[in-house]
Amino acid sequence: MKAHVYVTLKQTVLDPQGQAIHNALKKMQYQGIEDIRQGKYFVVKLSNDLDAASARAEIERIARDVLTNPVIEEFSFQLEDSE
Template sequence: MKAYVYVTLKRTVLDAQGQTIADALRRMYQGVADVRQGKYFVLTIDDGLEKTAAEAEVARIAREVLTNPVIEDFSFRLED
């Protein structure tokens, strides 16, 4: 099973890198309103783990290791 974890800065946190990218894209292309940058992780989960247990474990890993909960949010999805 694969877990795809997306980590982004909270909306209340200034995203200087995202703003720089947005500024560059606006000069080069039409229609770009905003850019938020983040991190992306792919975790391979042991197939012996039940889906609900895997979801709980991935959420715990993301909360405790992959993010700084003061400034970052995360979301994830699982695929068989």
């Protein structure tokens, strides 16, 4: 089983990295970009011994306790069945 974890800065937190990319894109004449924010993305491969419920619980625990700084970040995740 595979999990995709997305960690983003909270909306209220400034994202200077995203702003730098946004400014660079504007200078490079890319059109129609209003905002860009950068986050982190993790692909976690889980043992197939885990059933869906415990995989979900484990991923949520890891995302909350290890991958995310709860002061400034939030996370979401998706589980994907693979062979």
